[in-house]
Amino acid sequence: xxxxxxxxxxxxxxxxxxxxxxxxxxxxxxxxxxxxxxxxxxxxxxxxxxxxxxxxxxxxxxxxxxxxxxxxxxxxxxxxxxxxxxxxxxxxxxxxxxxxxxxxxxxxxxxxxxxxxxxxxxxxxxxxxxxxxxxxxxxxxxxxxxxxxxxxxxxxxxxxxxxxxxxxxxxxxxxxxxxxxxxxxxxxxxxxxxxxxxxxxxxxxxxxxxxxxxxxxxxxxxxxxxxxxxxxxxxxxxxxxxxxxxxxxxxxxxxxxxxxxxxxxxxxxxxxxxxxxxxxxxxxxxxxxxxxxxxxxxxxxxxxxxxxxxxxxxxxxxxxxxxxxxxxxxxxxxxxxxxxxxxxxxxxxxxxxxxxxxxxxxxxxxxxxxxxxxxxxxxxxxxxxxxxxxxxxxxxxxxxxxxxxxxxxxxxxxxxxxxxxxxxxxxxxxxxxxxxxxxxxxxxxxxxxxxxxxxxxxxxxxxxxxxxxxxxxxxxxxxxxxxxxxxxxxxxxxxxxxxxxx
Amino acid sequence: xxxxxxxxxxxxxxxxxxxxxxxxxxxxxxxxxxxxxxxxxxxxxxxxxxxxxxxxxxxxxxxxxxxxxxxxxxxxxxxxxxxxxxxxxxxxxxxxxxxxxxxxxxxxxxxxxxxxxxxxxxxxxxxxxxxxxxxxxxxxxxxxxxxxxxxxxxxxxxxxxxxxxxxxxxxxxxxxxxxxxxxxxxxxxxxxxxxxxxxxxxxxxxxxxxxxxxxxxxxxxxxxxxxxxxxxxxxxxxxxxxxxxxxxxxxxxxxxxxxxxxxxxxxxxxxxxxxxxxxxxxxxxxxxxxxxxxxxxxxxxxxxxxxxxxxxxxxxxxxxxxxxxxx
Numbered sequence: 001x002x003x004x005x006x007x008x009x010x011x012x013x014x015x016x017x018x019x020x021x022x023x024x025x026x027x028x029x030x031x032x033x034x035x036x037x038x039x040x041x042x043x044x045x046x047x048x049x050x051x052x053x054x055x056x057x058x059x060x061x062x063x064x065x066x067x068x069x070x071x072x073x074x075x076x077x078x079x080x081x082x083x084x085x086x087x088x089x090x091x092x093x094x095x096x097x098x099x100x101x102x103x104x105x106x107x108x109x110x111x112x113x114x115x116x117x118x119x120x121x122x123x124x125x126x127x128x129x130x131x132x133x134x135x136x137x138x139x140x141x142x143x144x145x146x147x148x149x150x151x152x153x154x155x156x157x158x159x160x161x162x163x164x165x166x167x168x169x170x171x172x173x174x175x176x177x178x179x180x181x182x183x184x185x186x187x188x189x190x191x192x193x194x195x196x197x198x199x200x201x202x203x204x205x206x207x208x209x210x211x212x213x214x215x216x217x218x219x220x221x222x223x224x225x226x227x228x229x230x231x232x233x234x235x236x237x238x239x240x241x242x243x244x245x246x247x248x249x250x251x252x253x254x255x256x257x258x259x260x261x262x263x264x265x266x267x268x269x270x271x272x273x274x275x276x277x278x279x280x281x282x283x284x285x286x287x288x289x290x291x292x293x294x295x296x297x298x299x300x301x302x303x304x305x306x307x308x309x310x311x312x313x314x315x316x317x318x319x320x321x322x323x324x325x326x327x328x329x330x331x332x333x334x335x336x337x338x339x340x341x342x343x344x345x346x347x348x349x350x351x352x353x354x355x356x357x358x359x360x361x362x363x364x365x366x367x368x369x370x371x372x373x374x375x376x377x378x379x380x381x382x383x384x385x386x387x388x389x390x391x392x393x394x395x396x397x398x399x400x401x402x403x404x405x406x407x408x409x410x411x412x413x414x415x416x417x418x419x420x421x422x423x424x425x426x427x428x429x430x431x432x433x434x435x436x437x438x439x440x441x442x443x444x445x446x447x448x449x450x451x452x453x454x455x456x457x458x459x460x461x462x463x464x465x466x467x468x469x470x471x472x473x474x475x476x477x478x479x480x481x482x483x484x485x486x487x488x489x490x491x492x493x494x495x496x497x498x499x500x501x502x
Numbered sequence: 503x504x505x506x507x508x509x510x511x512x513x514x515x516x517x518x519x520x521x522x523x524x525x526x527x528x529x530x531x532x533x534x535x536x537x538x539x540x541x542x543x544x545x546x547x548x549x550x551x552x553x554x555x556x557x558x559x560x561x562x563x564x565x566x567x568x569x570x571x572x573x574x575x576x577x578x579x580x581x582x583x584x585x586x587x588x589x590x591x592x593x594x595x596x597x598x599x600x601x602x603x604x605x606x607x608x609x610x611x612x613x614x615x616x617x618x619x620x621x622x623x624x625x626x627x628x629x630x631x632x633x634x635x636x637x638x639x640x641x642x643x644x645x646x647x648x649x650x651x652x653x654x655x656x657x658x659x660x661x662x663x664x665x666x667x668x669x670x671x672x673x674x675x676x677x678x679x680x681x682x683x684x685x686x687x688x689x690x691x692x693x694x695x696x697x698x699x700x701x702x703x704x705x706x707x708x709x710x711x712x713x714x715x716x717x718x719x720x721x722x723x724x725x726x727x728x729x730x731x732x733x734x735x736x737x738x739x740x741x742x743x744x745x746x747x748x749x750x751x752x753x754x755x756x757x758x759x760x761x762x763x764x765x766x767x768x769x770x771x772x773x774x775x776x777x778x779x780x781x782x783x784x785x786x787x788x789x790x791x792x793x794x795x796x797x798x799x800x801x802x803x804x805x806x807x808x809x810x811x812x813x814x815x816x817x818x819x820x821x822x823x824x825x826x827x828x829x
Contacts, residue, residue, distance in 0.1 A: 047542025047571070050551065144705030145688070185609065187662055188689045192609075192828065202609070203574050269699055270691070323702065324718050325695040332695070333542055340548065342793045346718025409574050450691060457688045458656050 004130055011358030014059050015366055023056075024363070024370045027064040031071020032375070036079050038212050038404030041088035042072035042313075043329040050337050058341045058356055063363035065334050070122065070367045073273070073313055074375055077114040077306060078382055081107060083397050085216035085404075089208060090273025090309040092439055093281045095215055097294065097301030104297050107383040109243045112376065113299055114306045116243070117255050119372040121307030124259045125266075125314035126364050132263075136315065137322035140267040145454035146466055148270065150475035152448045155275050157479040158282040159437040161486035162294075169433045176424075177441025178448075180205055188453050200413040207442040209405050209414045213421025214428075214435055216401045220394055221426040243299070251303035254284045258304045259311040266312025269319060269327040274443050276312040277305035278436070314364055321349055321357050528769040530592060534567040536760070537595035539580025541573045546596040548794055549623060549758045553596075553778075556787040562777045565592075576600055578610045585616050587763040591770035594620065598758045599666055602814050606821045607664045608828035614814075618766040619806040621778045622759040624791050625799035627732040628670045629713040629742075631725045633704055641729035641748045644708065645678040652684035655707025658697040660690035664826045669817060670731050670754040671710040672824065677750045682824075701725055712756060713739075714795030731755070736797075757799060759806060775802050 027049075034045035045068045053061035076087030081098035094114065101110040128136075143151070160170035183194045184204030195201035243251075258280035265276040284304040285294045294301050319327040324346035326332035335345055343349075343356055350357045386393075405414045428435055455472075459465040466472050536554055538547040550569045557563045572580035577600050587593040601617070604610035630641065638644040647654055659668045668687070675682050688706050690696035698716060701709040702724055709716070709725075717738065719725040729745045730736065731754035745752050762774065781787055782800040791798055801809055821827050 044542070047547075050542065141699065141703035144700060144703050185662070187691060189663075199575065199578070202578075269696060319699075323699070325699055327695075329541075336542075336544070336548055339794050340551075340790065342789075344718060344793075347722035347724055348718060409579070410572050411574065411579070447691070450689075454688045454690065457686050460653070460686075 007354055007358045008130060008362060010355060011360075011362030012365075014355050014359045015063050015362040020060050020063050020363075021366075021370075023060055023064040024067045024366055025374065027067030028071040028367065028371050028374055031068035031073075032075040032078070033071075034068070035072030035075020035077075035087045037075075037407070038079055038085045038087055038208070038216065038400055040404060040407055041076070041330070042069045043333050044407075045069075045072050046330060046333045046337065050333075050340070053337055053341065056341075058338065058343050059359040059363070061337060061341055062334070062356070062360050063366065065337065066360065066363045067367045067370065069313060069330055069334075070118070070310070070364075070371050073310055074115060074118055074371060077118070078111065079400075081110045081114065081302070082382065082386060083216060083393075083400070084219050085212055085397065085401060086208075088273075089211070089443060090277060090313070091305075092211060092215075092274050093277040093305035093309075093436075094302055096281070096436070097296070097298050100295070100297035101299065101302065102383075102386060106297070106299075107386050108379055109247060109299065110302050111379045111383060112243050113247070113251060113302045115372055115375045115379065117251065117303040117306035118310040119368055120255050121259045121262070122310040122314055122368040123365070124256070125263050125311035126361065126368065128260070128263050128311075129314060129318060129361055129364070133318050133322050136264065136267045136318050139264065140269065140319055140327070141323070142471060143268050144469075145451040146469045146472040147475070148268070149448060149451040149455055150466070150469075150472040150479070151265075151268075151271070152275075152444050152451065154475045154479040154482070155279055155444065156437070156440055156448070157482045158279060159440045161482050162282055162285065162434060162436055166432070166434060167483075167486055167490060169431075170437050173428065173433050173435065174437035174441045177438040178445045180210065181207075181442055181445025182449065187450055198413075200411055203409075204446070205417050205442075206408050206414065207439075208408055209417050210421045210442050211439055212401050212404060213418045214425030214438065216397055217418060217422025218425030218429060220398060221422055222429070223390070223394060225426075247299050250299055254287075254300045254304045255307040257287075258284065258308040262308035262311035263315045266315030267318050267327070269325065270447055271312075272328055272443070273309035273312045275440070277308040278440060280304045280308035310368075317360060317364065320345060321360060323347055324349065528591065528767070528773050530563055530565045530773075532565060532592055534563060534565055535593050536567060536569050537580045537584055537593065538569055538571050539573065539577040539595060539597075540571065542571050545758060545794075546577070546598065547571060549760075550596045552787060552790040552794075553623070553760060553781065555790065556781050556784055557777060559786060560781065560784050562780055576604050576609065578604065578612060581612050581617070584761075584763050585612065589765040590763055591766050591774070594760050594762050594774075596758060597761050599756070599813065601761070602810060603664060603666075603669075603817065603821075606814070606818050607826055614761070614807075614810045616764055618762040618764060618771060618803070619810060620760045620762050620771070620774045620803050621782075622757050622799060622801040622806045622809065623778075623782065624759075624796040625755040625757040626796050627713045627730045627736065628667055628710060628754060628756055629716045629727045629730050630671060630674070630708060630710050631701060631716040631720065631727045632708045633701055634724055634726050636707075636726065638708075638728060639726075641674075641743070641745060641750070644728055645675065645680060645750075648675060648680045648685070649678065652681045653686050656686045656688045658688050658690055658700045658706035658709040659711070660697045663687060663689060664821060664824075666754065666756045667710045667712070669820060670752075670756075673752050673754065673820065674729070674731075674745055674750050677752055698725070712795075717795065755799060758796070759801075771803050778802075 031045050034040050046065050076091035077094045079085050079087035080091045080094035081102050084095050084099040086092040098110045185192050185202050262276040265271050281304050284300055285291045316328045316331050319325050320331045326335045405418045455465050536550045538550040540546040554567045554569050584595040601614050605613035632638050672682050697709045697711045700706045716725050720727045727742045732744050733753045782798050788798050
């Protein structure tokens with residue numbers, strides 16, 4: 001433990017120079033800006049920095065990248081809360097309650113909650129990295145295809161059960177998502193599926209395009225269709241920025257609870273912030289005394305996913321540092337940049353270049369602290385943007401949605417998907433079909449299928465492969481329980497409804 | 503003596519003036535764009551950026567150079583963009599064996615013939631590795647076992663069948679007499695990371711992937727590399743034998759290079775041959791490539807073109823035979 005402490009101090013000594021602090025501030029600011037644009041996530045933000053980082057000392061480069069990473073996460077949440085458009089995949093869940101809060105005139109509180117929850121989640125996760133990096137990395141190695149499949153299955157059932165009493169509708173949404181996720185070249189066999197001969201569809205439909213469509217564009221359609229316009233926000237209330245003591249009492253436990261779950265999920269390769277934040281959200285909803293408030297502007301519905309996505313972003317550093325393998329797109333870019341700077345990542349990094357490894361961890365602490373101090377004062381100004389008249393706000397949203405879509409693949413073909421998913425999202429809202437299962441299926445459907453088939457190869461296609469894997473069996477069991485529990489609940493609810501009718 | 507120097511300088515100056523005036527040498531007239539047909543951080547991107555950096559720092563090109571990322575379609579998106587710049591030598595793109603494999607596999611109409619090969623720049627070698635506690639100590643052990651029972655072990659590869667990692671091991675196994683149609687392939691999404699994770703966790707029996715992915719794990723004693731596709735042992739791993747040494751006569755580079763749009767003139771090709779020929783000599787370039795675990799493996803435009811022709815002839819039948827070609 002003492003050795004850990006002195007190593008961490010070495011990291012801080014390396015990270016806390018004036019130059020580095022200046023870069024942290026620049027990085028946080030840039031990251032927040034980049035994160036706010038839908039479709040442009042932290043990976044792009046860091047990639048933009050790569051050419052600038054050539055002249056830098058490796059520690060400075062790393063610390064700036066961490067700052068961009070965290071900044072982009074916060075920026076993504078801003079977009080979710082303000083315009084119901086996730087800036088990146090990990091802030092999708094923040095839309096559910098964040099945007100509703102904004103509509104109720106509590107944008108300031110939602111933004112502040114996001115900043116605070118991210119800060120606490122990030123800090124706890126940093127401490128956990130210091131203490132648990134080794135064990136967490138070996139846990140991550142235990143997750144092979146079979147375990148991964150079972151975990152995703154569990155996450156998907158959790159998403160279906162979100163829409164309480166609408167199990168069937170949840171399934172419909174999930175299956176649409178899975179169907180869309182299967183478009184493109186199949187990785188295992190190389191067969192091209194459902195592309196209708198269109199070359200642009202060979203890589204499948206980018207899930208972010210679908211998500212921006214289903215959330216942002218569908219809101220635009222909504223605002224055209226409805227008389228009581230969607231973006232009509234109680235402008236008088238916007239001024240009230242900070243969260244109240246009562247809010248704090250509500251969110252403190254969920255933040256602390258969400259962090260460890262997200263931390264362990266974040267260590268696993270291929271599990272992004274979107275899934276961890278969703279699992280944190282569903283867990284909190286199940287623990288809540290008023291689960292019916294979720295999705296209608298419950299502050300806990302912002303706090304839990306925000307703490308979770310920062311914790312998982314922090315944890316995703318572990319495989320990169322401890323094993324030398326990036327577990328997310330963003331860490332992959334960071335790894336590439338590190339190699340350009342002559343740092344050889346791998347299992348030996350902690351021994352060979354402790355100043356780098358611990359420097360990364362120290363810079364995550366610093367990035368978190370700087371961000372919260374930078375962002376809290378910005379909150380009221382950001383929140384005021386919502387006071388813009390609707391005729392300005394809607395064109396801005398359309399413009400951002402199209403820009404973000406184009407920037408993902410530089411393909412104008414994606415605009416069709418954007419609009420199609422806008423229509424789909426709008427119809428689903430009208431038909432009272434929940435959107436979250438669709439979103440999760442879009443993000444993870446591909447991995448679900450791949451991991452299932454990877455697991456199958458070993459036993460030449462026999463399902464018994466899951467029987468000798470306790471972790472996988474455990475998650476499949478949890479999935480079954482969560483479906484059964486929600487069936488039981490909806491039966492109870494309908495029995496109650498009949499009683500009251502009678 | 504002093505006079506002589508002066509005369510010499512004068513002659514040189516005049517000679518250079520004369521050549522400048524007489525030959526129709528082409529030099530860039532505007533900003534150069536190097537297309538990386540992938541997302542930032544990948545091999546193509548890092549290669550393109552290494553080229554950009556060296557050409558700029560060493561002042562081999564007197565115009566601005568930018569790198570643009572155009573990911574999608576296994577390179578097709580970026581290369582289609584390049585093809586659209588026919589005859590404009592200010593556009594270049596990073597490439598690799600995918601430029602011919604995509605076509606052989608039937609997933610793209612584009613092939614190297616649609617472009618002007620400029621240079622092969624770097625290569626990585628491909629390694630076959632097992633977990634450190636595996637009973638197989640040498641490449642031969644492993645191949646013997648697979649010869650007896652091809653379905654004995656699962657083989658991790660990524661991101662798709664028909665790539666270098668896959669084809670190189672098929673060739674090794676074929677040459678050893680393994681029934682390659684019965685091998686159990688597990689395809690992972692990420693080319694290196696996911697595959698190595700699966701090997702470290704014991705979720706696959708062996709992996710075939712870039713040496714750079716397995717190198718540090720081998721050195722840390724977590725994985726054991728049994729063979730590499732190089733022509734001779736590599737400096738960073740003197741203890742690991744090549745396949746050639748183990749009786750399988752096969753060398754398989756995983757190369758990266760750079761190409762231009764179609765319809766470039768001889769003068770334009772010459773400019774790039776000169777600039778890039780000088781670039782690969784620079785220690786800065788070499789250092790960057792080595793820090794990315796590659797090695798400089800230069801072929802000029804003519805040699806590169808010939809290599810592409812030979813590779814197409816060698817890999818085409820193999821892909822057919824494996825049933826990987828999409829109709």
